Amino acid sequence: MDVKALSFLGIKGKIGLIIILFVVFIGITAPVISPYDPTSLFEPFEPPSSTHLLGTDDVGHDVLTILIYGARVSILVGFATATISTFIGLLTALIAGCYEGLDPIISRILDFFLVIPRIPFIVIISAFLTPNIFIVILVLSFFGWAKTARVIKPLVKQVYSREYVKRLKCIGAGNWYIILRHILPATFPLAVAQFVLEGGHAILAEASIGFFGLEDPSTLSWGMEINHALQKSIIFLTNIWTWVLGPPILMLTITLLSTTFISIDLETRINPRLKVRSW
Amino acid sequence: MMRFNSLKTPLVQGINLTKIFRYGLIWGEPVEAVKNVNINLLRGASLSLTGESGSGKTTLGKILLGIIRPTSGKVLFNGIDLTNPKRVPKYIRRMMSYIPQHPEEAFDPRWRLYDNIAEPLRIHKLIGSKEEEKEIIFKLAEDVSLDTSLLNRRPFEVSGGEIQRAVIASALATNPLFMVCDEPTSMLDISTQADILRLLKNIRDKLNISLLFISHDIEIASFMGFKIAVMLKGRIVEMADVDKLINEPLHPYTQGLLGIVKVEYVSSYAKNCRGCPYYDRCPVKMLPCREKEPKLKNVGGDHYVACFRY
Numbered sequence: 195m196d197v198k199a200l201s202f203l204g205i206k207g208k209i210g211l212i213i214i215l216f217v218v219f220i221g222i223t224a225p226v227i228s229p230y231d232p233t234s235l236f237e238p239f240e241p242p243s244s245t246h247l248l249g250t251d252d253v254g255h256d257v258l259t260i261l262i263y264g265a266r267v268s269i270l271v272g273f274a275t276a277t278i279s280t281f282i283g284l285l286t287a288l289i290a291g292c293y294e295g296l297d298p299i300i301s302r303i304l305d306f307f308l309v310i311p312r313i314p315f316i317v318i319i320s321a322f323l324t325p326n327i328f329i330v331i332l333v334l335s336f337f338g339w340a341k342t343a344r345v346i347k348p349l350v351k352q353v354y355s356r357e358y359v360k361r362l363k364c365i366g367a368g369n370w371y372i373i374l375r376h377i378l379p380a381t382f383p384l385a386v387a388q389f390v391l392e393g394g395h396a397i398l399a400e401a402s403i404g405f406f407g408l409e410d411p412s413t414l415s416w417g418m419e420i421n422h423a424l425q426k427s428i429i430f431l432t433n434i435w436t437w438v439l440g441p442p443i444l445m446l447t448i449t450l451l452s453t454t455f456i457s458i459d460l461e462t463r464i465n466p467r468l469k470v471r472s473w
Numbered sequence: 474m475m476r477f478n479s480l481k482t483p484l485v486q487g488i489n490l491t492k493i494f495r496y497g498l499i500w501g502e503p504v505e506a507v508k509n510v511n512i513n514l515l516r517g518a519s520l521s522l523t524g525e526s527g528s529g530k531t532t533l534g535k536i537l538l539g540i541i542r543p544t545s546g547k548v549l550f551n552g553i554d555l556t557n558p559k560r561v562p563k564y565i566r567r568m569m570s571y572i573p574q575h576p577e578e579a580f581d582p583r584w585r586l587y588d589n590i591a592e593p594l595r596i597h598k599l600i601g602s603k604e605e606e607k608e609i610i611f612k613l614a615e616d617v618s619l620d621t622s623l624l625n626r627r628p629f630e631v632s633g634g635e636i637q638r639a640v641i642a643s644a645l646a647t648n649p650l651f652m653v654c655d656e657p658t659s660m661l662d663i664s665t666q667a668d669i670l671r672l673l674k675n676i677r678d679k680l681n682i683s684l685l686f687i688s689h690d691i692e693i694a695s696f697m698g699f700k701i702a703v704m705l706k707g708r709i710v711e712m713a714d715v716d717k718l719i720n721e722p723l724h725p726y727t728q729g730l731l732g733i734v735k736v737e738y739v740s741s742y743a744k745n746c747r748g749c750p751y752y753d754r755c756p757v758k759m760l761p762c763r764e765k766e767p768k769l770k771n772v773g774g775d776h777y778v779a780c781f782r783y
């Protein structure tokens with residue numbers, strides 16, 4: 195319930211934050227720190243060596259380079275999707291929570307979006323569109339905002355029913371004044387937690403689309419890399435899988451883990467009832 | 474600031490106010506929190522509301538401020554109907570202020586006391602510059618004897634008495650004409666209670682505010698020296714000037730509150746009864762009390778009572 199919640203993340207949150215900042219750093223500086231250009235080709239399936247620290251994959255891409263550029267895709271998808279869906283979700287929650295008359299309608303719309311199983315649906319859409327990542331971002335946001343709205347709405351309602359809000363309305367404060375000055379700051383930490391969680395979901399969903407090979411084939415994402423690797427069953431006959439499959443899976447896992455850590459940490463801080471859960 | 478000249482027309486007028494709370498669809502028995510209450514407050518006149526817990530004092534106070542919409546009835550504030558909140562002009566709102574029952578709930582916990590006190594001024598854009606604002610806030614803090622060094626703290630970082638003073642300061646910021654003060658002392662120790670009561674009384678006398686003072690304790694209500702209305706199960710059952718009410722209370726319920734008569738102990742009583750709301754506990758009940766509800770009537774000298782014995 196307090197902005198301070200953000201300034202003292204617990205140990206889980208701090209670990210998560212460090213990892214995610216690391217991945218963001220890699221993504222942003224990809225052209226500088228990657229050893230090769232992502233399009234340059236070498237001998238396929240070369241084991242790790244001093245020239246290719248993580249070896250090369252089935253078509254001869256340098257795995258480390260692909261991994262670094264993959265961070266870019268994941269971070270972009272995660273960040274953009276989280277931004278769009280948190281914005282729309284938060285706005286919806288504020289309106290539904292503060293305008294009682296609109297709440298029933300908005301709740302029905304939210305129900306509609308929430309019953310759609312997100313990843314299967316996105317996979318189906320992608321199968322028809324073979325989307326580039328901007329379409330992926332839009333589709334993910336389209337299905338993502340409702341959950342944010344659903345999570346934040348009860349808090350908005352709770353704050354809106356507080357005595358000080360009643361007092362301010364009584365002495366002449368308008369609804370939007372109250373929303374902007376009082377409700378929004380109160381929901382801010384929860385919105386941040388939701389933002390991080392949503393980012394993680396989006397990264398996973400994007401990886402799934404890539405994993406099924408449904409993305410624009412020129413996309414250099416971790417999901418696509420896993421997909422390419424899995425198409426060559428030969429990698430399991432030797433230890434090739436350890437360098438073509440292991441690194442992208444590992445990166446994906448630690449990224450998701452870090453977003454989960456951060457959001458759990460934030461949520462337990464905001465919502466004291468969750469504190470009993472021993473994570 | 475717009476002031477009103479007429480002293481004859483009521484500033485606040487509650488006409489036939491009834492508020493019924495309903496719970497759920499099937500199980501809930503509706504609660505008549507306020508029933509058929511008529512209240513007139515002239516400009517500058519004050520009133521104390523007293524009565525047992527759950528008698529509807531807070532609900533009535535909130536209805537008179539337009540915070541709760543009554544199930545039926547009307548509230549006129551200087552002639553403007555508050556039951557239609559969209560039609561209430563903002564300048565009317567500036568003339569009201571509200572001190573909620575729980576002072577620590579009256580402020581945004583994220584804001585410093587300073588900003589919380591200044592907020593009504595900011596909402597109505599009554600101050601030009603930061604310096605002017607600071608001057609006014611410090612003046613207000615001084616008026617309510619709040620140590621100005623506390624202004625930088627947040628509501629949960631000060632004591633109950635200090636926050637109560639801050640809330641009063643904030644309530645005074647816009648120079649209101651009408652102020653509802655709900656149990657301002659219920660959370661405080663005796664000596665702080667007396668300080669706050671004296672402060673409110675001084676303010677009222679100095680600024681000539683119409684104060685609706687709510688307290689479950691009839692002694693505290695009488696300390697304020699206003700006319701007193703005694704509430705029971707949502708009804709006003711007796712109303713008179715303080716001396717009259719304390720010295721010759723007529724309603725057995727009021728006598729019970731004052732400790733003059735012994736009250737029958739009843740472990741539970743009907744929420745909504747047909748007859749007199751005090752029937753279950755009344756030591757002097759008569760036959761008609763069970764079937765019919767007595768109306769509030771003037772028994773002479775502006776002393777109103779709802780009891781068949783008068």
Ligand SMILES: Nc1ncnc2c1ncn2[C@@H]1O[C@H](COP(=O)(O)OP(=O)(O)OP(=O)(O)O)[C@@H](O)[C@H]1O
Pocket residue numbers: 494495504505506524525526527528529530531532533574689
């Ligand atoms: N928001 C609400 N919803 C439903 N019922 C309510 C609500 N507010 C009050 N009530 C009910 O209305 C009745 C009157 O409540 P109210 O708060 O006005 O009493 P009160 O006289 O202020 O009591 P106290 O001295 O304890 O503050 C009570 O029975 C209460 O349970």
Ligand SMILES: [Mg+2]
Pocket residue numbers: 530531532574655656
């Ligand atoms: Mg009350």
